[in-house]
Amino acid sequence: MTETISSLHTRVEGGCDKTNLSKMLRPECYIDEHWFERELQTIHFPAWHFACLSTSLPNVGSFVSRRFLERSVIVVRSEDGIIRAFLNTCRHRGAPLTSESCGKNAYFRCPFHKWSYDTFGNLTSAPGLGGSVKRSDLKKLDLNLVPIQCEAVAGLVFINLNKENEMPLEVYLGNYIDKVALPHQTQRMHCVQEKSYALTTNWKLYIEVDMETLHTNFVHSRSIGSQPVKPVEHDRNWFGVYHQNSLSPALFPEKRNLAFPTPRDVIGEAAEGTHFSVILPGFFIVTAPEVMWWIQKTPISATRTSVNVGYAFHDETLARHDFNEIAPHYFERLDQVILEDDQICEYQLEGLSNRVRGHFTPVEPVAAYFSELIETRLLEAGYE
């Protein structure tokens, strides 16, 4: 097992030699498809992936569709209120059931030949088989939608593409829920803006930049500035840092006095600062006292990464009379910072293509930890 962030941090901070550097992964790990294939099998396919907030599926039939690792998945609230996930593929001749990223359907009807499925994924009508085929006969055909593992905790909905997976989501997330999600009241968060796009970068570079604040003084000199952080005690499949703040870091420095107040029940550390967390493999989620945002990184290839960004606020913040007046200041700052990170991660990859190995300094211990974790997991899976 790799060491924890805390021990790595202590080792680096406590060392007399401040020139102590740790190595990045070998350059090919950010560029080559054969390494990427190993990562897919070892790290991505076995993992739980964030799909949406449960508040984004408020009603029976509310759904979102998402792409994960070349799979298209529908996540829907079924008639019994449970959130379920299915592959977005018709059982007739394989067309997607929907091309919408979200919506509300009493049932899913394939646009090709109109086969229909209810919110449990059951085939309910199948043109071509005769108009009078009874539901009981359709059931015998066993042509329901292919289910995907789906679980929700603290208002966060995740899916898992691995049929063999036996680790429940709550176990996978370790102490994240008690330490971060519940104190920040994530179950009361509502997504107010979301967007998806692709970048020419390796997904790990974006996680590394999320986990170090050396760059904030340079890449985000106007939008963030200095942002000291400390590693958080963690276990299982997440890690993160905490930034103590009296003024919201989610607004431009000169606008921080405009921040929404901290909602009820957000207390203790959650009310006094911001947790920047990574839920492996690529879900970066930031929980500040009064706002939450995420940048989900899903690899398309070694050098292309799909990015899903979302901004969310607590229910009572959304209900404020001044929400529409103040929220744009948050959007402006979040858009700007994410654009700056998007651009620097694409830029960084251009240099790494020369295959010169990079380093982490002692003030980037969490990015170094992530790198070490990836290497360890691949070594444990028998790859060198």
Ligand code: FES
């Ligand atoms: S492919 Fe869906 S109904 Fe034919």
Ligand SMILES: [Fe+2]
């Ligand atoms: Fe950044």
